[in-house]
Amino acid sequence: MIKLSGQGEVGSKGGPRGDLYLVINVKPHSLFTREGNDIYFDMPVTFVQAALGDEIEVPTLDGKVKYTIPEGTQTGTVFRLREKGIPRIRGNSRGDQYVKVIVDTPKKLNEKQKDLLRQFASECGEEVHEKKRTFGQKIEDMFKKK
Structure with a gap:
């Protein structure tokens, strides 16, 4: 809030001007x-x-x-x-x-990128466990093999 002294309306019966208060809102x-x-x-x-x-x-x-x-x-x-x-x-x-x-x-990696990250982890002495496949993924794999 900003106060502007003497910038408001004229007072009653010819009195001095009042103060003007400005409220400023900043849009995000x-x-x-x-x-x-x-x-x-x-x-x-x-x-x-x-x-x-x-x-x-x-x-x-x-x-x-x-x-x-x-x-x-x-x-x-x-x-x-x-x-x-x-x-x-x-x-x-x-x-x-x-x-x-x-x-x-990254959310989506191809197999080459995953292999490179596994190699990187190995170089750093980290052990990365393979992600377990879900039941649905195992069923998909069975149909792909046929």
Whole structure:
């Protein structure tokens, strides 16, 4: 709420002007959330980008900026882009933009991709157990063999 002293209506019987109170509602943005002058954005990246590091384009209020994420970036890691937030009412500075990395795990992998990930896990000393087939999948396999 913003108070504008002496900007309201004239008082009764010629009295001084009252105060005007402005209530401002900010419509939610489709990409960003706001806290004060800072804005927040969840940035999806691929597993490969997070593991190897990459230069990504991050949307800001002023357009896209390039940002280099380091190798080994974990989901939930937050980076700060200085002065990319909301302009301050008084002064010529701005808030910051905070970018939260969300590693996008692939949902559909072909057999070659699965084999490569199993090899990767083996190189890292991880043991990955084969996914058990459901009853329906076993029935499908029986019909495929005929």
